[in-house]
Amino acid sequence: RNAVINACRVHSNLVQLVNGTLTFKKSSVTQAANLSEHKDILSEESICKVVPVIMLQLYINPCLHLFVTPALVLFSFKPAKKLFGGSVQDAFTYITQVFKYEFVTLNNVDGKDLYNEALMFLRDAQCVNDKQGEFGSNNKVILILLHLLQPFVTGYRIVVITLLEMCKRNMQGTPTEILLYSQKVAQKGLAQGLVHPYCLSRDMLKNALFSFCILKYITKNETNGEIRYLPNEKLLRQLACFLDQEVVENSQKEPKCRL
Known part of the structure; x- marks a missing residue:
């Protein structure tokens, strides 16, 4: 008190x-x-x-910077099975590239070292089972780590939804238009109790847009001083598939993967 x-x-x-x-x-x-x-x-x-x-x-x-790397390893389990032939490390490498402009601890560090340090933390906390290639018995810590990531995962996914909608309409958009539409999507989810309020953070949405530009998920075009972005539908759909997962209570039932 x-x-x-x-x-x-x-x-x-x-x-x-x-x-x-x-x-x-x-x-x-x-x-x-x-x-x-x-x-x-x-x-x-x-x-x-x-x-x-x-x-x-x-x-x-x-x-959060202290825990983001272990959280990203846990978050990589499902996509590893669906998209990366069961390799958690490959899935982790993919998603750290997406979030490296959000979390400074992911920058200028060897990816393999990051992964191994996170894996050591998760082993010590009984959050992963090396032999089985699945989540460990400490469900409480697993859920805490995964929930810590959710505002960022959802926020980035909202920007992906916005960009895929642009693909559907065969259009480009200015940064301001994309951010405004993303905030409106977030507001709808917030009104339904589906998203964290931080998904409305313009700073986070800007970071997502910057990351997508660097990774070529969107192409930057400038005409008469106006910047517009053209989405890459194939890459964005892969990212949407990675980000589209829920945190559930029975997290031990994650698929067996290679650590």
Whole structure:
């Protein structure tokens, strides 16, 4: 309790403790939200609900860097079976390229070393079974790690959905158009309780777009000073297949793979 009270004092511009209940200060929340950036997507009431969660996620993100690599190894199990001939390491190598601009710990490091260190952590935590090539017995930690990734996985998948919709319509889009449409898709999912509020983060959606451009999932064209992106449907569908998986309670039943 004392730790919470002290934390409230440090962040008194954002939160207040009234009769034992912790609440966000509305004025600070709306100011931090930058209403002009979201007014076409969310009502002010919705922003007041969403922005505090996004702000909390920003606190979580630095800690997440400690666990993102093991989480990505676990996340690679299903796609390994479907897309990479059962090789978790190959699937991990693929997805780290996608997220390397989101998580700095994935940059300028040998991919094999990253994988082996993560595997060692997962073995020690009983999250993987080497002999069987499947998840281990520590379901609690497995679920925590997979849930930590979900806002990013879902956010990137939303951008993929937007780009595939452009493919269907045989059109290109400016970065602003793609980001705005992606936020609208995220808002629909949020209203149905299907996505994390952080999926509305413009910074994360921009990172996804930048990553896709580097990896040639989209081609950058510039005409008369205007930048437009042309999607590569084949590569985007492969990525969509990788990202399209749910975190479920019976995670031990993941397919047997090669570690």
